[in-house]
Amino acid sequence: MSILEKPLKGLSSSEYETLQKPLGKRIPYPMMGLGYVVGQRGERKLTRYLGVLDRPLMVTSERDLDEVEGRLLRDMPTPEMLPLFFKVMSAIDPQNKRRAMLLIGAPGAGKTFLGELAGNVSHEKGSITIDCTGMSLYELFFETVLDFNGDKSFYNALNAKIEKYNALVGDKDAQDKVLNPLSVDTMKRALGEAFSQDSGKICIDWSRVKHAHRDKDGELMDSAESTRIAREGLDLIREKEGLSSGAGNALGMATQAGPAWQAYKEGRVLILDELNRAKRGTFGILHRWMQFMIGEIPSCRIRNPLKEKGDQTQAELFFTRDEMGAGCYVFGTSNKLEDSDEVLELPEALSSRLVPEEVPKATLRGWQHRLCQILTGLPVSTIYEAQRDVWDQDPEAFGQQLLEWRMQREDREVPEHQMNMLRRWKDVLQATQHLAEFLDSAAKVVDPDSDWHKAGTLQQLLDDISESFKKEVSVDFRKINYFIDRAFQAKPYVRPPKTENGPEIVPLIGEMDMPETQDDIRHKLGTHMTYVIMDWIIGVSEDRGKSDLGNQLMRIAADCALIDPQLVEGMPTTRRTVAELLDENPYDSPDADIRLALVRNLMCDYLRSTHDEVRMDNESVMPLSAVRRAIEAVAGQEGGLLVFNDDLGSAIEAPIQKASSVDMTPAGDEGKVDSSMAPSADRLLSKYALLATLAAPKLRDHNLKGLWNDALSQSGVTDQGPEDLNQDSLAIAENRSDSGMAVTTVMVRDDAGAAETALHVIWNKELDRVLVVGEGDISASLKRAFNDARVAYVDRAHEDAEKVLHKGLGFVMGDSALRHEESMRKAFRMRNRVIPQSFMSNDEINLAKMMLNENLECFLPHYLVKKDEADHRPAPSL
């Protein structure tokens, strides 16, 4: 027997002690405090502040402390609701005489959640939640239901028939043989809203039968009437389907004590959800009972209005303090009168007894808290903010602690993506802050009663927004689930038309964002959530002819890093978008195995590009253990290049090989380039050999460093310019500029293996972004890997090369593009020139045009060569 079922007077002091769980004693539990902010001149302002409980909150629960902590960490109410949470948890203490509370608030504010949380944490069986919408409140005390246990064989047989019927979907004749079509029609009529048919399959929600019918005014019928209709129909079906036991009796119905009695006897929390939407004229029955629940009277009697003479049912329920289960508590929840036309004003006698507690409106913190909770299963933002000074001392330990708390006494199968998100908690914190800002702002924009509208800052939108529009598109916490659910659904990927003079259309979701299965959307959750939010903006604005509203929401979306401001203002930015923050990126994964798997996949793709015969799966071609060994072996190596071994015979043994380079830049006293010394094309590294490593963790940075040397400054051919004007350009050309920018050109073998080809590389070390300009396309898988490794590739031969290159330059240079354009161009010209000199001098051609010029020549080539080849001649600097 549950301790909470015992009446308070029957609880021993040790049982009472057992029920008291000190929340905040072992773990730092966030709570809102009340205090003064003291200004510099000593002035004080009273405010709420977020901190951690310094003295535990005693939570009444028959669960153990580990479980209480785990549940209350995961399901922690939002910061603005924490003061109310404190009241609610304190209120359910069995010693508290007042056993009822009314929570009032906007739809989606979390009223029901708070009541359920108290009920689920305290009692092993959880709370009893009753949706009172349209319901006669008499049903809380007496309800009529079908007697499933008395007629078990009939219900089992009918359910079995339904299963058979469902299995034959698509074969109407066969289905008709299992269940007579008349029976199906009768079922529909008799079971009303408890009956549903989905793609031809029948489903009966049996516990809904008691409230399955409505009267002509649309109000729910009483359970007695609804159950009677159901029983009559089921009796007919029993006859028609031959499921009668032969006795000929009608199926059983029973009037039983309702949920109010069940909560009273079992000592559970009862939630009367949407109490002020209950059936008009039925509130009267609650008055005496509420007096009893709040401790005004020691007992109360509720008479059964359905009791007829000779009837076996109970005539009355007698509630008394001495018998009430210690855990019994009632939470009523109500919407505010202004939130809906269907909401009734609670009778004064009732509301004055219940003393409504108002659930506060969501704040920015609340939005972020809910977003974190849904994405990770923990309110990371609140836990972090409550004592960030402590967590900042050891962020890694905080990450580990989050993982432990997520799993503390968790019975459910936790989705893997939540754990992955927790491992990237810093990104999630940043992304959810942006999303919270957007949702908070959007909620204010679409609400004509919000502070923003009252302040008159959005006057231009008043024509677009009305009260009815607000109700239709209102933004509350439920929107978060809506956006996330939709993010995981399929989306149309549409190729835009290419017309000569038409506008350029860039799809919001591209080929690389479309995973093979819907489940794989989790890897690109940020991109897909962004798409869904953008789709929502267009849906509530442009699609309804509300352009001003659309523009406003788009501006907010840009401010909140949902979209790149360049889409709005034409300016590139270095800020990471929500998509970048939330998308899973194997390149940056904190999980070493995921990074190794990426390297292995790149290796295998590379091997397959040179060996058609490799058809096995990647693990068979290259076990992860071999890759791990290879990466460990080269860790810490300085200088040179590291590339994938393309020799099938030795690849598993030595998956990574060294490569080197030969810079033709003459040494100071040599004068000019001796082209006879240049390595032949067959001795060069292939283009793919280098590119594949630029998408691989560890190898990327190692090889990027290896592409630059100090040959230019040693050569004397590069002029520092008057007063060292070219100094920064030279530093950029040698990857030692304070700006973090570097540009160079290296020569490799084209993938056809016939000739040398140039790769122009720009590296922005501050943003850690790379741009490679080369000749010829690269594979889709490499493009995808480049995307994750922040490498952009431009094919000079592509018909849209100029456009793509401009985008690529914007990507790699970020908002420093204008500042560095001149130095970058000069640095690029230290190895390259356009010949023959056109009517426009090299000084006048911008970097993009120069990189794409068909007469571009690399006059100081830097060759990347296979290691064994490099050994034949001295490499000047690597």
Add this chain to the structure above:
Amino acid sequence: MNTQTNHMVTYNRAAGDRSGAMAMLAEGLLPVIARKKIAAGIPVYAGSSFFYEVGRGWESEVLRTDSSVTQARDTLALEEAFMNPAVKAILIPEGSAISKTVALRICRRHGLGKTVFYEVNDHE
């Protein structure tokens, strides 16, 4: 898990049958692997429950034989499973008389969070 492992060791010593022991170990690990594979997907958050759609295959076969998973073939059984605090995971097998919509509605009605596996036939 511990029970399974100890059982395996005893079996191994008694019979000296390495392959049999390995098979038993594999059998013990299967539910763990199946659940891990299912949790790699995305559940619907229905009330406090996680609702996973599971394609018909070896994973759902493993769940059928897993004693810690309660099967529900109709809504009466599903309600009963939800009301039982000892039940943590529920399998709604493909072909049962519970539609996804109604299953989700029932999950939302109950505050106690469970894991619900809803088996679907991907080929339908």
